[in-house]
Amino acid sequence: MAATDYSLRAIVEPFLLTLRQQAPNIKVSIRWINEHDLFEQMERGIIDLALTTPEASPGDLRAKTLFSETxxxxxxxxxxxxxxxxxxxxxxxxxxxxxxxxxxxxxxxxxxxxxxxxxxxxxxxxxxxxxxxxxxxxxxxxxxxxxxxxxxxxxxxxxxxKLPFDVPGFTKIMTWHERTHHSDAHRWIRESIIKLCNEL
The missing domain is CATH 3.40.190.10 (Periplasmic binding protein-like II)
Incomplete structure (x- = not known):
């Protein structure tokens, strides 16, 4: 999984708590995200999931909006x-x-x-x-x-x-490659992250 430090704190940390309870034998590797190499890393199987923004995501990847941040x-x-x-x-x-x-x-x-x-x-x-x-x-x-x-x-x-003026927020998305799109295991992970983000 590739993530920024923000995504690591806001999404990955609470997700790992849930994952350890539901699937304790899964091994998870977290890398700092590199948007420039993301598509190639996913194509080669180095990265399975990335937590990023629509602006930073390669257009050829599958994507799901997780939430809007303020x-x-x-x-x-x-x-x-x-x-x-x-x-x-x-x-x-x-x-x-x-x-x-x-x-x-x-x-x-x-x-x-x-x-x-x-x-x-x-x-x-x-x-x-x-x-x-x-x-x-x-x-x-x-x-x-x-x-x-x-x-x-x-x-x-x-x-x-509360800020005394408005600062534009951002949208956080999850992206993945077509090669893992139909995998039951990967689908379960993605659905678990989506469910968690809806509850946070």
Missing amino acids: YVCVLRNAHPLLKNDSLTIEQFCSIDHAIVSYVGGAFEGTTDQVLRSMGKQRRVVLSVPSFLSLVDILKTSDLCAVVPKRLIKNVQGLTTV
Whole structure:
């Protein structure tokens, strides 16, 4: 299975808990997704399933939409700005932010594009390559981050706050190759993932 760190936390981790109960003898290998080589890897049998987005998926693969994701603002539980239930756009822009940059080193993303269209700018002081490390950093600092909502579900020590503006979300899909489409075992795995995503 190929996945991003987001998919690993939001989908694969809860799926593995279910899988270990229902099919304890199945072996699962997780790889970081490489969209450029995904079709070839599936064609050669290196990858059976991939968790990606419609924009990053090769068009020749089978696909099923799993869910639509939204973004939320996240702060540690004892953050000074949590005296109110919501943040103003001025408060949002005045505090230090952390973002995830998969390519590494970027200090702006979709949120910044939205802010720029409004004539606003935030202070991004930390860029990390993974959502997995970002969650732990947020728990022990006064940094703020805009993250996918499912990523921090049931995470202790963090509080979500409604964003004072709209940031476009994304769609998460599951893709697979025609060679495994009619396999009963593969169909069962795919249906199990779909069922899990509907319940989360």
